[in-house]
Amino acid sequence: MSNWFMLTLVGKDRAGIVAQITTTLFENNCNLGEASMMRLGGNFSIMLMVSYQGDAKALKNRLAPVTDRLALKIHIDAIEAKLHQHVIPDVRISVLGADRAGIVSQVTSALSDAGLDILDLESDVGGSQDKPLYIMHIEGRAIKGIEPLESAITQIRSNKIDVHLSPIETMIA
Amino acid sequence: MTTYEIIKYPDERLKSIAEPVGKFDDNLRKFLVDLEATMYAGPGGVGIAAPQIGKNQRIAIVDVSSMAKRARKNRPLKHQGKMVLINPEIIEWEGMAIGREGCMSVPDYTGNVIRAEKITLNAYNAKGEQQSYTCEGFEARAVQHEIDHLDGLLFIDRLVSRRNDLFRRKTK
Ligand SMILES: [Zn+2]
Numbered sequence: 001m002s003n004w005f006m007l008t009l010v011g012k013d014r015a016g017i018v019a020q021i022t023t024t025l026f027e028n029n030c031n032l033g034e035a036s037m038m039r040l041g042g043n044f045s046i047m048l049m050v051s052y053q054g055d056a057k058a059l060k061n062r063l064a065p066v067t068d069r070l071a072l073k074i075h076i077d078a079i080e081a082k083l084h085q086h087v088i089p090d091v092r093i094s095v096l097g098a099d100r101a102g103i104v105s106q107v108t109s110a111l112s113d114a115g116l117d118i119l120d121l122e123s124d125v126g127g128s129q130d131k132p133l134y135i136m137h138i139e140g141r142a143i144k145g146i147e148p149l150e151s152a153i154t155q156i157r158s159n160k161i162d163v164h165l166s167p168i169e170t171m172i173a
Numbered sequence: 174m175t176t177y178e179i180i181k182y183p184d185e186r187l188k189s190i191a192e193p194v195g196k197f198d199d200n201l202r203k204f205l206v207d208l209e210a211t212m213y214a215g216p217g218g219v220g221i222a223a224p225q226i227g228k229n230q231r232i233a234i235v236d237v238s239s240m241a242k243r244a245r246k247n248r249p250l251k252h253q254g255k256m257v258l259i260n261p262e263i264i265e266w267e268g269m270a271i272g273r274e275g276c277m278s279v280p281d282y283t284g285n286v287i288r289a290e291k292i293t294l295n296a297y298n299a300k301g302e303q304q305s306y307t308c309e310g311f312e313a314r315a316v317q318h319e320i321d322h323l324d325g326l327l328f329i330d331r332l333v334s335r336r337n338d339l340f341r342r343k344t345k
Contacts, residue, residue, distance in 0.1 A: 084280075084281045085281070086281050086282070086283070088275075088283060146245070167245075167248075168273050169240065169272070169273070169311060170273040170274065170275055170283050171217065171219060171220075171237075171240075171272065171273070171274050171275070171311060171314050171315055171318065172215075172216050172217025172219070172274070172275035172276065172277065172283075173217050173219050173220030173221065173235070173274075173275075173276065173277065173315050173318050173319060
């Protein structure tokens with residue numbers, strides 16, 4: 001019987017990392033579930049759902065040759081794999097603003113109080129070094145409906161933070 | 174009335190180009206009743222195409238009225254109720270919009286697809302009479318999704334990135 005693990009790898013970005021990791025996993029009879037790779041500030045990071053016959057320690061040992069070679073930090077957690085149970089987001093929120101501490105905390109706290117269940121969040125810093133621009137996209141489920149979120153956004157909105165909410169209407173046909 | 178089983182990707186029948194309907198007879202009308210029942214029984218219930226139940230014919234049904242009922246007063250959803258689309262042909266495209274789609278033939282997956290914002294099409298109804306429709310927004314998206322099925326295309330063939338897309342609407 002195989003077990004599911006969440007495998008997290010972090011390190012310096014370089015060409016061919018994903019191919020080397022997934023090849024090693026494949027050669028060790030692992031199966032992949034959902035995965036997400038991100039390059040954050042020049043750092044490589046990936047989270048992969050991996051199913052493997054052995055335990056976490058054995059999986060770590062199997063991966064050691066490749067993680068050592070690529071100098072990747074590895075972290076493995078046994079997980080419950082809830083595949084085929086995607087929750088469909090019904091709202092998307094974009095935040096644009098001058099980069100400053102507390103922007104994420106302020107926005108997500110207000111939205112959470114207004115009934116937002118966050119399913120996906122990604123943010124980036126653009127602009128220039130002296131004038132950074134903070135960009136964040138959130139997708140989620142409006143548990144209490146859209147209206148409370150809209151009033152929360154009106155409260156947050158200022159000349160420093162530009163927040164927009166748009167409903168996501170998923171068409172399944 | 175019966176409902177059909179929806180065939181799922183990667184079934185090859187979803188990849189073929191469907192044949193035009195030639196005969197508008199009782200068999201066709203019976204098939205339409207069952208196809209419609211299958212559509213309403215599905216998770217979306219806003220559209221279905223004959224290839225999704227394994228019938229290789231240019232037949233689709235679109236009805237987004239259930240979505241319109243859920244739409245908010247300040248963002249009404251324009252629609253024309255149930256449309257039976259036999260041998261449909263889009264003759265005009267206008268504008269582009271990004272929107273989220275899923276498909277009964279591709280369960281548990283949704284993604285962003287770019288579609289024309291407004292379309293004009295000709296199609297035959299169950300009696301074999303030619304009709305002309307102009308659709309926009311959500312309804313236009315559903316029609317384009319179904320006509321894709323008649324051409325062996327799925328929304329996953331047209332995905333654009335799920336991340337970083339500017340999702341701004343004109344009505345803001
Ligand atoms: Zn479909």
